[in-house]
Amino acid sequence: MTPLSDRPAGPHALAPNLAAFGRLLRRTGLPVGPAETMAALDALTRIDIGDRRQFHAALRAVMLRRREHFEIFDQAFSLFWRDPEAGKHAAMMAMLEGQKAPPEKPPPAARRLAEAMQGGPKPPPRPPEDRPPEIDMTATVSAAERLQGMDFEAMSAADIANAKREIRKLVLPLDERRTRRFRPDPAGPVADLRATVRESLRTGGEILGLERRRRVTRPPPLVALCDISGSMARYAQVLIHFLHALSNDRERVATFLFGTRLSNVTRQLRHRDAEVAFEQVAKAVPDWSGGTRIGESLTRFNRDWSRRVLGQGAVVLLITDGLDRDGAEGLAAATERLANSCRRLIWLNPLLRYAAFEPKSQGIRAMLPHVDEFRPVHNLDSLRALVASLSSSQGRPI
Structure with a gap:
């Protein structure tokens, strides 16, 4: 050229x-x-x-x-x-x-x-000319249906890639809450006297009709606190894709990751390019797959962030297995304060996938009395059930 x-x-x-x-x-x-x-x-x-x-x-x-x-x-x-x-x-x-030896991993853009x-992905190979034998698929389970109920921890790399694509299709229509603000609406149920008087100035003070208004409704804030310790690493890898989809689909979504310390990754997950967002998260979080200090992390969240992100009836997703390295030290008080600061506290625990699960851990017993819902989060079916639950109007008035 x-x-x-x-x-x-x-x-x-x-x-x-x-x-x-x-x-x-x-x-x-x-x-x-x-x-x-x-x-x-x-x-x-x-x-x-x-x-x-x-x-x-x-x-x-x-x-x-x-x-x-x-x-x-x-x-x-x-x-x-x-x-x-x-x-x-x-x-x-x-x-x-x-x-030659492989070079350093290039950035996602490169x-x-x-x-x-190079022309994008290669087309699939052409099938052989010989007609393959017909297989009776009656009473079998499709791959998509099998994927819905498969545990995230048991998934292969290909299954996880398919699960991430399914997660991006989930829509979260959170129930809308009434706010204190009003907006003009000719068919609104409330008469707006101030706007009526202001409009009458156009006609020399004569009131020709009533101005009306309606209360503004909007979805409540959503706050996610996700455990990224060693016991939760496999689940966190998939669930962060769910949180990234929420952050790009809705307003007022705040995401925090915690292991031995608390990290605010809200700004990183708002990047629309998933590869770039996860690369930025990896740089911002130093304690991935390490230990767990749930009590200390919740205490810091209550002290530094709760007043900023838990207003207007926020819903909190607490994603952890409840296995705390420090036992239950300060965990009950921190969870209770968190529950009192939000309208709805939902604990998502992958250990609930076991039918014989019992809350024997000190951390689980300390947190359980203060949550509004205790739900499993280990496969796509559990995520769909969570979306349905968040779309309902349940919750404690605060």
């Missing part, structure tokens, strides 16, 4: 390459369609296309809408506009260097760009 300065002056000479660049961005997962490509073509008529910096700034301004997409775009621009056939060259170099430059 010729340098920018050696190309014909008109931007329409770049149209085929610009369309190919748009397809590359789509393969990396960016929301770039024909409208963005046409806008980019129009933007090139307003700049000096021989100036690479102007060329880059114009394309990024009209083809992207979110700041988190800048990194992928910049890498794709640098690679594509140097050589649009770079994907094929990269594949050939990878074959030649196959015997991995996605490399896959896109």
